[in-house]
Amino acid sequence: MKSSLLVNHFWCTWLDFMVCTxxxxxxxxxxxxxxxxxxxxxxxxxxTPQLATGVFSVVSIGHRAIILKSSAS
Known part of the structure; x- marks a missing residue:
């Protein structure tokens, strides 16, 4: 569970950095x-590449959120 939280934090931070900067x-x-x-x-x-990177980041965050939810049960 720790590694999934760390990866999720990384993608959320990356998306924030990308969108804001x-x-x-x-x-x-x-x-x-x-x-x-x-x-x-x-x-x-x-x-287009900027948008593709953003969409990939959002999908990665969603994927990790699903993994975190299923491993918490």
């Missing part, structure tokens, strides 16, 4: 257009 997505409503203004955007990395 690396990619910083802005959503413009009502057209729901996304624009990244973080460090990766200033390095001219396209938004």
């Amino acid at each position: 690396l990619s910083t997505p802005y959503v413009f409503l009502p057209t729901t257009v996304f624009s990244g203004v973080g460090i990766l955007s200033s390095l001219e990395i396209p938004f």
Whole structure:
């Protein structure tokens, strides 16, 4: 259980760092257009890899949460 908590903490911290510093997505409503203004955007990395990394992080957090829930029972 300790290792699952550690991995979950890592992914939550990584997602927080990525969203707040690396990619910083802005959503413009009502057209729901996304624009990244973080460090990766200033390095001219396209938004698609930034989005893919974010989605992978969210899926990893969800996967670990399921593992933690099932191992606690």
